[in-house]
Amino acid sequence: MTSPAIAISDNTSSDPRQRAPLITCAPDCALITETVCRVVEREKTPLAWYAAFAVSSSFTVVMFLAIGYLFLRGVGVWGNNIPVAWAWDIVNFVFWVGIGHAGTLISAILFLFRQNWRTSINRFAEAMTIFAVMCAGIFPAVHIGRVWVVYWLAPYPNQMQMWPNFRSPLLWDVFAVSTYATVSLLFWYLGMIPDLATLRDRAASRWRKLAYGLFALGWRGSARQWHRYERAYLLLAALATPLVLSVHSVVSFDFAVSQVPGWHTTIFPPYFVAGAIFSGFAMVVTLMVPARAFFGLKELVTIRHLDNMNKVILATSCIVGYAYATEFFIAWYSGSQYELFAFLNRARGPYYWAYWTMVVCNVVVPQVLWLKKCRTTPWIMVIVAILVNVGMWFERFVIIVTSLSRDFLPSSWGHYAPTRIDVAMLLGSFGLFFTLFLLFCRYLPMVAMAEVKAAVSHHPGSDHRH
Amino acid sequence: MRGSPFPPWIDRGRPLLAVAVALAPVYLIGLVYLAGSPRTTDVGYVPKQPVPFSHALHAGDLGLDCRYCHTSVERAAHAAIPSTQICMNCHEQVLPDSEKLALVRRSADSGDPIPWVRVHDLPDFAYFDHSAHVSRGVGCYSCHGRVDRMEEVKQVETLSMGWCLDCHRDPAPHLVPADRLTDLDWAMQTDQAARRKIGAELQRINNIQPSTDCSTCHR
Numbered sequence: 001m002t003s004p005a006i007a008i009s010d011n012t013s014s015d016p017r018q019r020a021p022l023i024t025c026a027p028d029c030a031l032i033t034e035t036v037c038r039v040v041e042r043e044k045t046p047l048a049w050y051a052a053f054a055v056s057s058s059f060t061v062v063m064f065l066a067i068g069y070l071f072l073r074g075v076g077v078w079g080n081n082i083p084v085a086w087a088w089d090i091v092n093f094v095f096w097v098g099i100g101h102a103g104t105l106i107s108a109i110l111f112l113f114r115q116n117w118r119t120s121i122n123r124f125a126e127a128m129t130i131f132a133v134m135c136a137g138i139f140p141a142v143h144i145g146r147v148w149v150v151y152w153l154a155p156y157p158n159q160m161q162m163w164p165n166f167r168s169p170l171l172w173d174v175f176a177v178s179t180y181a182t183v184s185l186l187f188w189y190l191g192m193i194p195d196l197a198t199l200r201d202r203a204a205s206r207w208r209k210l211a212y213g214l215f216a217l218g219w220r221g222s223a224r225q226w227h228r229y230e231r232a233y234l235l236l237a238a239l240a241t242p243l244v245l246s247v248h249s250v251v252s253f254d255f256a257v258s259q260v261p262g263w264h265t266t267i268f269p270p271y272f273v274a275g276a277i278f279s280g281f282a283m284v285v286t287l288m289v290p291a292r293a294f295f296g297l298k299e300l301v302t303i304r305h306l307d308n309m310n311k312v313i314l315a316t317s318c319i320v321g322y323a324y325a326t327e328f329f330i331a332w333y334s335g336s337q338y339e340l341f342a343f344l345n346r347a348r349g350p351y352y353w354a355y356w357t358m359v360v361c362n363v364v365v366p367q368v369l370w371l372k373k374c375r376t377t378p379w380i381m382v383i384v385a386i387l388v389n390v391g392m393w394f395e396r397f398v399i400i401v402t403s404l405s406r407d408f409l410p411s412s413w414g415h416y417a418p419t420r421i422d423v424a425m426l427l428g429s430f431g432l433f434f435t436l437f438l439l440f441c442r443y444l445p446m447v448a449m450a451e452v453k454a455a456v457s458h459h460p461g462s463d464h465r466h
Numbered sequence: 467m468r469g470s471p472f473p474p475w476i477d478r479g480r481p482l483l484a485v486a487v488a489l490a491p492v493y494l495i496g497l498v499y500l501a502g503s504p505r506t507t508d509v510g511y512v513p514k515q516p517v518p519f520s521h522a523l524h525a526g527d528l529g530l531d532c533r534y535c536h537t538s539v540e541r542a543a544h545a546a547i548p549s550t551q552i553c554m555n556c557h558e559q560v561l562p563d564s565e566k567l568a569l570v571r572r573s574a575d576s577g578d579p580i581p582w583v584r585v586h587d588l589p590d591f592a593y594f595d596h597s598a599h600v601s602r603g604v605g606c607y608s609c610h611g612r613v614d615r616m617e618e619v620k621q622v623e624t625l626s627m628g629w630c631l632d633c634h635r636d637p638a639p640h641l642v643p644a645d646r647l648t649d650l651d652w653a654m655q656t657d658q659a660a661r662r663k664i665g666a667e668l669q670r671i672n673n674i675q676p677s678t679d680c681s682t683c684h685r
Contacts, residue, residue, distance in 0.1 A: 159627060206471070
């Protein structure tokens with residue numbers, strides 16, 4: 001097969017005799033640069049971007065107002081109260097941390113496995129990871145009650161001889177999430193340096209040149225720089241890989257290490273990690289489909305990429321569904337009446353609607369992705385992905401609220417209902433996420449140009465284009 | 467617009483990085499020094515008192531027991547600043563016309579207390595109880611030092627939470643026999659090993675187990 005000079009419209013073929021092309025435009029470096037940089041360099045910001053930004057930044061303001069009110073009045077402005085001491089704050093935290101899992105999986109694990117299709121989507125997914133972890137980090141930071149002493153979470157020498165309790169998974173969480181945020185940010189930034197240098201070199205105005213030049217750290221693209229860059233990237237990928245598995249495992253320890261029925265199970269770490277990757281990929285698909293259409297990236301982020309991501313969603317959906325079934329089996333098999341009650345209460349208790357929303361969205365709906373038609377049709381996959389995100393939010397709600405509201409002692413049972421501030425903070429966190437996302441789309445290269453070029457053109461003329 | 471957007475002289479700023487790195491240890495040492503310095507911890511705090519009362523004279527030379535004036539120290543949270551009447555027990559007879567005691571006499575006549583300035587001031591969220599400590603054998607010396615040699619009372623310990631915890635975790639060196647509670651000289655003269663031995667024995671006999679729970683001091 002000779003190198004196709006013309007664009008291919010469909011690369012979703014699963015014919016094993018022929019390697020499907022990574023991108024559907026010509027494997028031309030200048031074209032790739034042009035396609036990606038065009039989004040950042042266009043003179044006028046599209047009106048639709050302004051409209052979206054107005055909405056999302058308004059919600060962000062709402063969140064910060066809600067946080068300000070929370071600081072003034074205390075955590076009583078939320079619906080949390082004994083016995084449901086953790087509610088939407090922790091639901092939102094786990095939800096956002098979970099969303100943040102796609103980025104590192106795509107950038108680190110798929111990199112180590114030499115999955116070159118990751119190059120078109122890794123920048124995008126890593127950016128989402130960082131924004132999601134930022135949203136996640138807000139909730140535990142503001143839920144502690146006395147925010148002005150939040151630094152007590154950190155082990156530092158002080159005259160009080162106060163030292164965090166290293167036996168507490170809540171402390172492990174602080175370290176797991178902050179490590180994850182740091183490594184993800186470094187990985188994202190390091191990967192972007194060559195592309196920032198491209199933007200610097202193409203910049204038409206002095207300010208753009210200064211701004212991109214500052215962040216490009218003097219990148220000139222010399223062989224020595226590339227050599228060191230690739231070494232560093234490989235090392236960071238190796239460092240980030242265990243984090244994909246560790247972060248949500250540690251988050252799950254917040255629950256699994258306690259003795260609350262429905263929480264105290266060994267299945268939690270793998271179950272949480274699968275759920276995190278599930279929700280993370282769903283969020284990438286949700287945002288990628290409109291972004292690739294709106295910003296003209298359809299030829300770089302092809303239907304085949306979306307197809308691959310949908311396969312990951314389907315696989316993790318099955319794992320999550322299997323975990324739901326296992327929980328019920330073990331609840332029965334354990335012979336513990338509290339454990340069994342906790343699960344029957346999830347399915348048939350006062351929050352049954354949340355449980356069944358979760359099952360339908362996470363297990364039933366994604367089954368349509370067995371059909372290739374559904375995996376390759378943008379509007380269908382967006383609906384599925386949005387429902388998966390709804391389902392995964394409800395999963396955390398079900399785990400946290402049903403278990404806490406009815407534990408061992410019926411006399412201490414309670415019922416949880418959110419307040420308006422709870423709702424404002426959830427919507428506000430979405431506002432913050434989309435605000436950051438919109439800024440990213442407008443000012444940074446959405447696709448890793450240098451990596452795509454390397455993946456499509458290192459053997460020009462041969463058919464070994466991975 | 468190819469090429470670097472920055473002028474070449476920017477490279478000359480690179481030595482500044484070396485300076486920053488070299489200054490980092492200085493900064494850290496300075497930070498730790500300031501955090502532990504008496505200006506931060508209040509060690510050595512000697513406020514000006516309205517009456518030039520000398521502990522060195524009363525508790526030292528004259529040998530008054532601390533509890534003669536600080537009456538509630540064994541039974542209440544506060545050691546109690548003595549009322550003017552306690553001063554007047556003696557000063558009706560002793561130096562009744564002294565210029566230095568004018569304010570004391572005025573206070574005795576009017577009933578308005580003498581505006582003493584507090585030296586040992588714990589934060590309001592720490593509930594220290596003198597009786598709990600004194601009745602378990604923690605002598606005055608451990609926290610207040612040689613008050614019997616002070617013309618003006620001075621803070622000698624940091625009174626920080628870490629300082630409290632040091633003793634709560636290992637009280638033995640600070641426990642003294644009941645008849646030595648207010649004997650500041652004994653506390654200082656007896657050697658450390660002997661004090662620890664006596665203290666450990668007292669701790670065992672009296673089953674003293676200081677708590678380090680948050681709610682012990684923060685209620």
